[in-house]
Amino acid sequence: MSPPGVSGKLLRRVRRACRPSLDEPNIALNLEICDLINQKQGNLPREAAVAVVRLVNSRDPQIAELxxxxxxxxxxxxxxxxxxQISRKEFLNELVKRFPERPPAAYTRIQRLILGEIAEWVQTICRTSRYKEDLGYIRDMYRLLRSKGYDFPAVKSEDAAVLNPSDNLKSVEELREEERVAQSAKLQELIRRGRPQDLKKANEMMKIMSGFKEDDELEQTKKKVESELEKVGRKADLLNEMLDNATNAGKIDSEDDTLYDLISAVRVARPKLQKIISEESGDDDAVAKLLALNDKLNAVLKKSDLLTGGHAADAAQVKVPGSSDAVGDLIDFDDDDDSAPADSGSALGGSTINPQNSVAFDLLGSGDTSSSGAKQPSVDPLADLLGDLGDLSIGTPSTNVTTGSSTIAGVVSPMSSESPAPVSDSVALGVSGRSSFTAIRKPTPFSESSNLKITFTVNSKLGSNVDITFHFSNLSITKSITNMQFSLAVTKRFQLLLQPASGSDLKPGVTDGLTQVAHITQRENQQFDSLKLKFKCSYKLDGVGTVDSGMVSASV
Incomplete structure (x- = not known):
């Protein structure tokens, strides 16, 4: 007999969903059970897990499979x-209860399905969940079964995609609601266990949930939302560039999956952004930034709708806020233009070109520059297109901006904590016209402002290829540098691949604390002795947005 109330309703539906008379799963009933658990929460997740795992061990294979x-x-x-609940030791032991100590010669269908489930959990929620540290016993069970000789089937990409977190924009309130659900589930489990250490943790959690204790997760959630908003802005900027190319061609390429994925992502983000704007109604500065981003999304989507409808001329008239209007003049950033006056700043084996009169300087932001090549931003540096585009360059972070008869290869890569370790100080410089190498250990100045010093080392140069490592130092002895992003562009004769950096933060006074590697190739496979590099390094100095930028004539 089922217990009364919601628990009884849940258990009755679980038994109905797994009754042996069913020839196939009752999808509607399965989803109804999920909805009931999501709506009522409380102890229902545990009761559902316990009831289902018992049925998995049924001697009737039809019941077990359902x-x-x-x-x-x-x-x-x-x-x-x-x-x-599925990460509890009791649940996992019950799940594999009928597995023999050594693998059988042939697995039963139920055993294959269980192994497939465990493999799927390990490769998804145990790696990508916000609470993956709570799921350690699943990984332990996976390792235990493998050590005993059990083989796990391959996980289907479509199954993994369902469990892996999506990149859909979420508001602070939506993320906070997810956290409240997670905290409530943890609290239920801690109280159920009832051990002294569990009750102590439960007491701390109740203080946080009731507001008597500061929740550190709140600030992390806000930062996560800010990061997601920046990603949406970068997607909109990249989509706008691709739409400009489609406008020049007169139509959208129907086989360009990347373009349609970006359109879909921006379209999905727009209503979420509007909800975030309503939540931030008390912060004028935040609302202003959000409204600017909303205008950008609206303009980009309007342009895409016009192009989709075959109205390329009308699409060309749509102006996207925040986009550079000087893209058509990028031909000025060319290998043959050496007329710009030299600056007294540092250079890569040469002199720094004053970018003040170069229209192409808009690629990395325009404005007054100091003699050191540092520029104080007139807008938030994190909102700049090129400075933040790197997140969208996955696998091959190179992108070409085509303007008429001229092409500039621009590559952006954000500072990443998952980048390779810095290269050794002992590197090699290729001699032009030969294949011999000369060892070089001392970094050469690249750019220096009152806050940030950038030097470089040539790792190797052979024929049409050169590898350069940039080194970043915090010159301030009192202020920290955070959220650093280094952007680089080369002229049309070259191709650039900028690797992720070794980090994004520099403590006061740290020398060569971060590194970032650039791979540059001459497109026509010809040897070269010099480069023109346009750079921008945006960062926050004790929370204040700052930009150092310039154009460098480099001898390599």
């Missing part, structure tokens, strides 16, 4: 409360 299907629906639709 129960595993229901379990898959619960994991993919009920979020962290169910993830926490």
């Amino acid at each position: 129960a595993l299907t229901l379990l898959d629906y619960l994991v993919k639709n009920c979020g962290y409360p169910i993830h926490l």
Whole structure:
């Protein structure tokens, strides 16, 4: 007999979903069970997990298979409360209860399905969940079964995509609601265990949930939303560039999956952004930035709709806020233009070109520059197109901006904590016209402002290829540098690949604390002795947005 109330309703539906008379899973009933758990929460996630895992061990294979299907629906639709339950030792031991000590010669269908479920959890939620540290027992069970000789099937990409987090924009309130659900699930589990250490943790969690104790997660959530908003802005900028190319061609390439993915991502983000604007109604500065981003999304989507409808001329008239209007003059940044006056600033084995009169300087932001090549921003540096485009360059972070008869290869790469370790100080410089190498250890000045010093080292140069490592130092002895992003562009004769940097923060007085590697290739496979490099390094100095930028004539 089922218990009364919601628990009874849940258990009755679980038994109905797994009754042996069903020839195939009842999808509607499975989703109904998921909805009931999501709506009521409380102890229902645990009761559902316990009931389902018992049915998985049924001697009737039809019941067991239906129960595993229901379990898959619960994991993919009920979020962290169910993830926490399937990560308990008791649940996992019950799940593999009928597995022999050594693998059989041939697995049963139920055993294959269970191994597939565990492999899917390990490769998705155990790696990508915000609460992956709570799911350690799943990884332990996976390793234990492998050590005993069990083989796991390959995980289908479409199944993994459901469990992996999407990049859809979420508001602070939506993320906070997810956190509240997770905290409530943790609290339920801690109280159920009842051990002294668990009750102590439960007491701390109740203080946070009731507002008596500051929740450190709030600031992290706000930073996460800010980061996601920046990504949306970068996607809109990249989409605008691709739409400009499509406008020149007169139509959208129907086979360009990347373009359509960007359109879809921006379209999905727009209503979410409007919800975030309503939540930030008390912060005028934040609202102003959000409204500017909203105008950009509206303009980009209007341009895409016009192009899709075959109105290329009308699309060309749409102005996207925040986009550079000087893109058509990028031909000025050419290998043959050496007429710009030299500056007294540092250079890559040469002199720094004053970019003040160069229209192409708009690629990296325009404005007054100091003699050191540092520029104080007139706008938020994090909102600049080129300065933040790197997140969209996955795998091959090179992008070509085509303007008439001239092409500039521009590559941007954000500072990343997952980048390779810095290269050794002992590097090699190729001698022009030969294949011999001369060792070089001392970095050469590249740019220096009152806050930030950039030097470089040539790792190697052979024929039409050169590898350069940039080194970043914080010259301030009192202020920290954070959120650093280094952008670089080369002229049309070259191709540039900028690797992720070794980090994004520099403590006061740190010398050569960060590094970033650039690979440059002459497109026609010819040897070269000099380069023109346009750079911008945006960062926050004790929270204040700052930009150092310039154009450098380099001898390599």
